[in-house]
Amino acid sequence: MTTTTTTAKSVEPEDAVPTARKVRRPKSARAGGQMHGGPIAYIVLGVFTIVSLFPLVWTAIAASRDNQRLAQNPPPFVFGSNLFHNLDVAWNDANLGKAFVNTTIVAGTSAATIVFLSTIAGFAFAKLRFRGRGALMLIVIGTMMVPPQLSIIPLYMMVAKLEWTDQLQAVILPSLVSAFGVFFMRQYLIQALPDEIIEAARVDGASSWRVVWHVVFPAARPAMAVLGMLMFVQTWNDFLWPFLVLSQTGNPTVQVAVAGLGRGYTPDQSLIMAGALLGTLPLLLVFAIFGKQIVGGIMQGAVKG
């Protein structure tokens, strides 16, 4: 349980941690909580871990072989010598250099904008009183239930009319609508930002923008970091919409470029795997470094959701 506390601490407000600790007392005959996991628990977890990681490891193995080897039984289980050659070819064939720059721009701009807009909107919903607040918040929650894919046809017509096909703003702009972000920041700020601090700043004569800048942003920083990472992952992996408006040869994102590798009638499987590996590696690195924070953020968002 101690690990849980530290995991969640990154986004929990400071004062919530001791209370959470107080509740948890060790006790043996319970289904949840402090029970030590037995061997079966470790076996099940081991199986799930292997199933989760194996396809990723095997992507790298397949990428290190060549097409002939992948058309033989049994399938390869150890690394071959072709990895760097394949990465190099896939990089050039799939336009991946450009795709990486594009995706970084798209995901970075989207994540930063969503975090900023969600924080100020979440602050207003969490801490400010205004007419229509409840109704507007209901709309925000309602929009989370409508999948954006249903809106692609008019968006496509807009993009065609504005002649934005194959341009990054066609992908960035629609991705900025994130009801989840507003909800996430609101839930966080309700508990993480004491009313007294806002009042104190008000009494000092701070305008609303000053309050946001000097009080809300510092208090919200941990949640902003988590939301930023979640949104970066989401936009990086976004497939349908970029696939419709960007072309693989023109101005693709990584997903569009990687998907393009799979087409063609005699595709080289080892090259496809090399492309898939390149497209996944950056996010896996992010997860390897910030995994703990991301896990904490998802769990934090879940309890309140």
Added chain:
Amino acid sequence: MATRHDTAAPPAKEGGAAPGRPAAVPTEAEQRRRARLSRRWQRDKRWSPYAFVSPFFLLFLAFGLFPLVYTGWASLHQVELTAPTDMEWVGMRNYTRIFDDDFFWNAAKNTLTIGIISTVPQLLMAMGLAHILNYKLRASTFYRVAMLAPYATSIAAASLVFVLLFGRDYGMINWALHFVGIDAIDWQNDKWPSQFAVSSIVIWRWTGYNALIYLAAMQAIPQDLYESAALDGASRWKQFLHVTLPSLRPTILFTVVVSTIGASQVFGEPLLFDANKGASGGAEHQFQTLGLYLYEQGWVNQHLGRASAIAWTMFLILIVVGIVNYVISRRLRASS
């Protein structure tokens, strides 16, 4: 609250009374200045909340609500992909056309079955996994991060790898199955195997994520509930049934709703599972989902109007599903 600001000093940082000035008798100009600042203060207090929430709502209007409503309008027109701005009114014809199309019903059925095959095992496994993760474990963070790795993998990359793993002749899965005496399965061309394979991509990507959500909810359950259940002599399984599950009800409902919406939109996995067949979802449309069917009508057959009709049909189905969910959850709440 409101009255205090009238008497409050003008904002010091914005050029209020200088420190050295005697505060006793403010000049007339000073009073006017204070009144002006106070008015500005009131305006700020009153309107800034709207300023803060308006960017979200403007973006939502432009890229969420308007396109959704306009999809309904476009569904009543004939619109070609090549000239998306030329719209010809056709009334309900797009709807009658798709309802007469066997492939629409095929896609609807596939979406339902793939949705069930992918969602039900996924959420059940996530629940079991969360229960185990809730034990005190060594290296618990490692398991959590490892199980989230598929979530970090894109649909495109995951689908391409699974195509190879599910290969009929040289795939890892058929190779493993031959040890237990199962002949090579044609995962791409046989109906149920292909639906299972497509679903497995969804399951692989989302099980860990849902497990974390359940785990978070489990950790929020007050421990005294378990203590009193244990005092009453409830076994661990009984505790799980009678304490854990009821407490998780809102979370379960949440994940069911989110997974249902996700399942209704499945697109990338079937598209890439047989990349050469593309939008048809297999040689015999055996794993074509509604998402793929929409894409095929709109971008392969170039009938954007018909694609809009499909989108709106999906939207209406979602509304019905949402209402059913709501009713069921109210029943459950009332019965507990």
